[in-house]
Amino acid sequence: MCGIAGYWQLTGNPDNLAPNAKRMVKAIRxxxxxxxxxxxxxxxxxxxxxxxxxxxxxxxxxQPITTAEKDLVLTVNGEFYDYRRLRGLLRTDGYLFNTKSD
Incomplete structure:
Protein backbone atom coordinates (compact mmCIF):
# COMPACT_ATOMS: atom_id res chain seq x y z
CA MET A 1 0.00 0.00 0.00
CA CYS A 2 1.39 3.40 -0.99
CA GLY A 3 1.88 6.21 1.47
CA ILE A 4 0.67 9.75 0.95
CA ALA A 5 1.53 12.88 2.87
CA GLY A 6 0.70 16.52 2.59
CA TYR A 7 0.05 19.74 4.33
CA TRP A 8 -1.15 23.24 3.76
CA GLN A 9 0.89 25.98 5.39
CA LEU A 10 -1.14 29.17 5.67
CA THR A 11 1.62 31.29 7.21
CA GLY A 12 5.36 31.11 7.58
CA ASN A 13 8.31 30.57 5.31
CA PRO A 14 7.42 28.69 2.09
CA ASP A 15 11.04 27.50 1.91
CA ASN A 16 10.06 24.95 4.59
CA LEU A 17 7.56 23.19 2.32
CA ALA A 18 9.94 20.92 0.39
CA PRO A 19 12.14 19.85 3.33
CA ASN A 20 9.09 19.12 5.47
CA ALA A 21 7.43 17.12 2.67
CA LYS A 22 10.62 15.08 2.24
CA ARG A 23 10.73 14.34 5.98
CA MET A 24 7.11 13.21 5.93
CA VAL A 25 7.66 10.86 2.99
CA LYS A 26 10.83 9.50 4.57
CA ALA A 27 8.75 8.60 7.65
CA ILE A 28 6.30 6.57 5.51
CA ARG A 29 8.84 5.16 3.03
CA GLN A 63 2.78 10.53 -8.41
CA PRO A 64 1.59 13.11 -7.66
CA ILE A 65 -0.19 13.19 -11.02
CA THR A 66 -1.26 16.33 -12.84
CA THR A 67 -3.44 17.40 -15.70
CA ALA A 68 -1.63 18.44 -18.88
CA GLU A 69 -2.25 22.07 -17.93
CA LYS A 70 -0.77 21.43 -14.46
CA ASP A 71 -3.78 23.14 -12.89
CA LEU A 72 -4.95 20.06 -10.98
CA VAL A 73 -2.74 17.82 -8.85
CA LEU A 74 -3.65 14.54 -7.17
CA THR A 75 -1.90 11.93 -5.10
CA VAL A 76 -3.87 8.81 -4.37
CA ASN A 77 -3.55 5.35 -2.90
CA GLY A 78 -5.93 2.94 -4.48
CA GLU A 79 -6.62 0.48 -7.24
CA PHE A 80 -9.05 0.72 -10.11
CA TYR A 81 -9.76 -2.87 -11.12
CA ASP A 82 -11.65 -1.81 -14.25
CA TYR A 83 -9.15 0.90 -15.22
CA ARG A 84 -8.87 -0.31 -18.83
CA ARG A 85 -12.61 0.11 -19.38
CA LEU A 86 -12.66 3.48 -17.59
CA ARG A 87 -9.65 4.69 -19.57
CA GLY A 88 -11.42 3.75 -22.81
CA LEU A 89 -14.55 5.66 -21.83
CA LEU A 90 -12.56 8.73 -20.82
CA ARG A 91 -10.52 8.65 -24.03
CA THR A 92 -13.78 8.60 -25.98
CA ASP A 93 -14.69 11.81 -24.15
CA GLY A 94 -11.39 13.39 -25.18
CA TYR A 95 -9.29 12.90 -22.06
CA LEU A 96 -5.58 12.24 -22.53
CA PHE A 97 -3.37 10.02 -20.40
CA ASN A 98 0.38 10.14 -19.91
CA THR A 99 0.71 6.97 -17.82
CA LYS A 100 -0.21 3.32 -18.15
CA SER A 101 -1.01 2.99 -14.46
CA ASP A 102 -4.44 2.35 -13.02
Whole structure:
Protein backbone atom coordinates (compact mmCIF):
# COMPACT_ATOMS: atom_id res chain seq x y z
CA MET A 1 0.00 0.00 0.00
CA CYS A 2 1.39 3.40 -0.99
CA GLY A 3 1.88 6.21 1.47
CA ILE A 4 0.67 9.75 0.95
CA ALA A 5 1.53 12.88 2.87
CA GLY A 6 0.70 16.52 2.59
CA TYR A 7 0.05 19.74 4.33
CA TRP A 8 -1.15 23.24 3.76
CA GLN A 9 0.89 25.98 5.39
CA LEU A 10 -1.14 29.17 5.67
CA THR A 11 1.62 31.29 7.21
CA GLY A 12 5.36 31.11 7.58
CA ASN A 13 8.31 30.57 5.31
CA PRO A 14 7.42 28.69 2.09
CA ASP A 15 11.04 27.50 1.91
CA ASN A 16 10.06 24.95 4.59
CA LEU A 17 7.56 23.19 2.32
CA ALA A 18 9.94 20.92 0.39
CA PRO A 19 12.14 19.85 3.33
CA ASN A 20 9.09 19.12 5.47
CA ALA A 21 7.43 17.12 2.67
CA LYS A 22 10.62 15.08 2.24
CA ARG A 23 10.73 14.34 5.98
CA MET A 24 7.11 13.21 5.93
CA VAL A 25 7.66 10.86 2.99
CA LYS A 26 10.83 9.50 4.57
CA ALA A 27 8.75 8.60 7.65
CA ILE A 28 6.30 6.57 5.51
CA ARG A 29 8.84 5.16 3.03
CA UNK A 30 8.09 1.63 4.25
CA UNK A 31 4.60 2.03 2.74
CA UNK A 32 5.94 2.53 -0.78
CA UNK A 33 9.52 1.44 -1.40
CA UNK A 34 9.41 1.73 -5.22
CA UNK A 35 9.67 5.49 -5.59
CA UNK A 36 8.69 8.86 -4.27
CA UNK A 37 7.34 12.06 -5.73
CA UNK A 38 6.47 15.56 -4.61
CA UNK A 39 4.39 18.55 -5.56
CA UNK A 40 5.37 21.82 -3.93
CA UNK A 41 3.27 24.95 -4.51
CA UNK A 42 5.07 27.73 -2.66
CA UNK A 43 2.58 30.38 -3.81
CA UNK A 44 -0.30 28.63 -2.05
CA UNK A 45 1.62 26.95 0.79
CA UNK A 46 0.84 23.41 -0.36
CA UNK A 47 3.12 20.38 -0.15
CA UNK A 48 2.21 16.86 -1.29
CA UNK A 49 4.33 13.72 -1.21
CA UNK A 50 3.89 10.13 -2.30
CA UNK A 51 5.78 6.94 -1.41
CA UNK A 52 4.97 4.53 -4.22
CA UNK A 53 4.33 0.81 -4.17
CA UNK A 54 4.33 -0.24 -7.85
CA UNK A 55 1.83 -2.85 -9.00
CA UNK A 56 0.67 -1.60 -12.43
CA UNK A 57 2.43 0.94 -14.63
CA UNK A 58 5.77 0.28 -13.01
CA UNK A 59 7.69 2.73 -15.16
CA UNK A 60 5.05 5.39 -15.77
CA UNK A 61 2.85 5.70 -12.70
CA UNK A 62 4.76 8.30 -10.73
CA GLN A 63 2.78 10.53 -8.41
CA PRO A 64 1.59 13.11 -7.66
CA ILE A 65 -0.19 13.19 -11.02
CA THR A 66 -1.26 16.33 -12.84
CA THR A 67 -3.44 17.40 -15.70
CA ALA A 68 -1.63 18.44 -18.88
CA GLU A 69 -2.25 22.07 -17.93
CA LYS A 70 -0.77 21.43 -14.46
CA ASP A 71 -3.78 23.14 -12.89
CA LEU A 72 -4.95 20.06 -10.98
CA VAL A 73 -2.74 17.82 -8.85
CA LEU A 74 -3.65 14.54 -7.17
CA THR A 75 -1.90 11.93 -5.10
CA VAL A 76 -3.87 8.81 -4.37
CA ASN A 77 -3.55 5.35 -2.90
CA GLY A 78 -5.93 2.94 -4.48
CA GLU A 79 -6.62 0.48 -7.24
CA PHE A 80 -9.05 0.72 -10.11
CA TYR A 81 -9.76 -2.87 -11.12
CA ASP A 82 -11.65 -1.81 -14.25
CA TYR A 83 -9.15 0.90 -15.22
CA ARG A 84 -8.87 -0.31 -18.83
CA ARG A 85 -12.61 0.11 -19.38
CA LEU A 86 -12.66 3.48 -17.59
CA ARG A 87 -9.65 4.69 -19.57
CA GLY A 88 -11.42 3.75 -22.81
CA LEU A 89 -14.55 5.66 -21.83
CA LEU A 90 -12.56 8.73 -20.82
CA ARG A 91 -10.52 8.65 -24.03
CA THR A 92 -13.78 8.60 -25.98
CA ASP A 93 -14.69 11.81 -24.15
CA GLY A 94 -11.39 13.39 -25.18
CA TYR A 95 -9.29 12.90 -22.06
CA LEU A 96 -5.58 12.24 -22.53
CA PHE A 97 -3.37 10.02 -20.40
CA ASN A 98 0.38 10.14 -19.91
CA THR A 99 0.71 6.97 -17.82
CA LYS A 100 -0.21 3.32 -18.15
CA SER A 101 -1.01 2.99 -14.46
CA ASP A 102 -4.44 2.35 -13.02
Missing amino acids: HRGPDGEGYHIDSNNGLAMGHARLSIIGLDSGD
